[in-house]
Amino acid sequence: MNILQGDKSPNSGENLAAYVKRIRLFLGLNQRELATIAAIHLQSLGKIERGLTAKLSSHSKAGLASALQVPVEYLEAVSRGTSIESVSKLKFCPSCWTPGNPADPLWMDVRANFCFICGGKLGDRCTHCQQTISSLKHRFCPFCGTSYKSVAFS
Ligand SMILES: [Zn+2]
Ligand SMILES: [Zn+2]
Known part of the structure; x- marks a missing residue:
């Protein structure tokens, strides 16, 4: 996977909820489509996008990263609230x-x-x-x- 995806890297201060939603819309997917591709429950995705899930399970993380076509490190960075500079x-x-x-x-x-x-x-x-x-x-x-x-x- 090419990790040089500038437009998909988290913005500074962006949290997990905002980030997942932004990339989902960027890919033109609705919540149901993304949940299906990521193999996670629609309710789980809804919770993530409403900011009710601060920490992703490794299953959701891997599924979302592949569905959103972003490195797992990006999801970890927004979950932790650290900037992407420090992880990349x-x-x-x-x-x-x-x-x-x-x-x-x-x-x-x-x-x-x-x-x-x-x-x-x-x-x-x-x-x-x-x-x-x-x-x-x-x-x-x-x-x-x-x-x-x-x-x-x-
Ligand atoms: Zn060189
Ligand atoms: Zn050495």
Whole structure:
């Protein structure tokens, strides 16, 4: 899934109810259609959109994310009330990271600047074109083709 979906990312301050409703309308679905696609009860969706459900079950979260075609992280961010910047900012150690693997949560901590394993500086963008890294499922920068693993982060 492409997570670079600018128009579907949560607006700052948007809560779960407003977010789900906005994306549903964006996709041109009514509540019944969305509930069917997401495989959740219509009543559950109604509760979510009325702001009565603050925390999604993992089943609803996965179903809604796939039905709304957004990353699960977006739903988690709006549920927690955190801004998407703090969840979408990937940082990793280019020395210790194994290509194809997700970044270690310790690297992703907003306060972390250095690798907890080797002490090296963490990178969050392609040194060649300066585009921030959107997904470590990619081994190469999708913008310029530079390998994330081999580049020396400065
Ligand atoms: Zn390291
Ligand atoms: Zn690049």
